[in-house]
Amino acid sequence: MGTGIVSILLHSLSTLYPGHHGSLNVLSIVFFILNVILFSLIFIVSALRYLIYPATWKLMINHPVQSLFLGTLPMGFATIINMFTLVCVPRWGGASPYIAWGMWWIDAAVSVACCFGLPFQMMTKHKNRHDTMTAAWLLPIVASVVAAASGAVVASVLPNPRHALITIITSYVIWGTGVPLALVVMAIYFHRLAVYKLPPHEVIVSVFLPLGPMGQGGYGIMELGKVALKIFPETETLHPAAGEIMYVLGFGVAIVMWGFGLVWLFFALASILSRQKFPFNMGWWGFTFPIGVFAMATITLGQELPSSFFRILGTVFGSCVMLLWFVVAAGTVKEMARGRMIEAPCLRELERASQRGAEKGRQEA
Template sequence: MSAAMPAQPSYPRFSEIVRHFAPGWFAAVMGSGVLAITTLTLSARWPLLAPLAWSLHYFNLLLFGVLAVPWLGRWLAHRELALATLKHPVQVNFYPTFSIAMLVIAAQFLAFGGQVELALLFWWPAMVLTFVFSFAVLYAIFGGEHVGLEHVTPANFIPAVGLVVIPIAGAPLLGHLQGSARELALLANVVGLGAGSLMYLGLLALTLQRNYLAKPAFGPLAPTVWTHLGPIGAIPLSLLNLAAQLPVAVPDGTLLFASLLLWGFGAWWVVMAAMLTAAAWRRGMLPFALSWWGFTFPLGAFVSASFRLAHDASLGGVELFGIGCWGLLLAIWLLTLLRTARGVASGALLRPQP
């Protein structure tokens, strides 16, 4: 008698997709958005890239709309499961990707056609949600005993990343606000950048301690090593954007020098992250997972900072390094998009993830 073939799992129903929808899906929106913006910036040098940039812009708007349906549906239909994720030592850190994705889209609307009203429509709720998630995530971690040193990865930066991203679109939008709305927005930008920057410094020390004292975060969490580049790229952009909107004069040279020092650490970390990722690949410990989108936004934020600092400081070397990282970003984005499409087509990425 021939052995019975194992039954193939059926494609998950929409209700099952909603029930088990992972909060980290919006990292795909973050990565696609920053690729669109950096491609548009680079099109000033190579105009042939402009159609690609606009295509990425519209693709990302569609992607956000598609992903928002199951994300919101899970909160409405399975609120207890959504809240239970707050107790997961790793997945909880990915909740802010929803609001960060909205902040990225606000920046897209400013970059692509200067659509201020649409940018504000996304920025206001995104700013509020970013603060809400930062408190909820950190309170869940601080108030429990379920997180150990083995759970500490650069994914813990995500709430801080959300806070420092607020002024990227928020600071330029201050010029379009007046009265109490402007004062509130300015306060949110200042608090977000201050809290996120110092939070990153503390978490940087914690993750380096983990790198020294615990096993490497290989496996599905291997891409999180690139998350360092998120705050490294976002902080200089937000700092320069916010300084231009303050009612007091801030020395441009001092801010630019400090931003370049932070960029230097980012350039060093690009090499370190590449080495660690290659090590995971060689050991067969880099399986495809939704976390691969964690490669994209941090690298894109660093590319965006590279282009801005190269322009402001007239440093060709910084721009060339940024262009190289943009090429790497595009290649990783295409590979991750292809693997994600396969996972969605088979239903593997839509089932409960380990």
């Protein structure tokens, strides 16, 4: 997700600054290829793990924290779909728009399954406590928000207006499954922060996660409005002014969500600054994607207004994301070389339970 959003940001900045289009576009393609390699490698390794050791799937899905990260699978895939649509479709033509469309339908189905299934799993199987809640509760829900935004990107390149219309309407519905539910979780999370204070040092980076639904939700509703402005009149959908209404409404909703995102950005920065030191772990990747999608929403606001303020601010946010990517990537490589980076919480807890059982057996003997 973090690598994918960097590639998308670089592509957006290449269109925002034509004078640097060539170099930024090459960099975006480099990160796109790197993202495909990382996603493929991690997906294959994960699939093999659950195929070779099927019992680990049940352990993972029943874990109250680790299972939530299933939502990152469709979100990571969505960044590949977006870049394929933005880079490959214009160059390749032919059937490539429908390849992107097919990938998007798969991503949308998995995203909705995560958005519906994992929260229900939390209600029925997981043992949750309010004082230990983190913003990771948002991960399976934001998957739908990301899929909706990706649907707008794919719809913009479909040659058949009817197919584009189906994609737009479906994306609006998917957006509606994710954003309101994310707001509900954010209200619960705010109450948790107010009552039990900031999360522990190990998961403090999770305070950035609420930027995800605000940034991607705002970006997605603007992109859907832009495509609806074109497709609704072509397909004679609803009313001759329906496309214009959805376009203006999308911008209005987006700028309100952007303002709400500013609140969470302040909370996140204040939380990080209040902690002098916190350990490096895989959670540091939580810096990149939420800030990245917030940067995309900012850049898009600057393009739609048009506004130099939003464009410059979006560029600043985007540059911070790229810098963070290099910092976190370097830390990840360093810790992986030491063998201390990747772990499975569900297996660690199983090992502890086995040790406790063995100790109890020795005591009884």
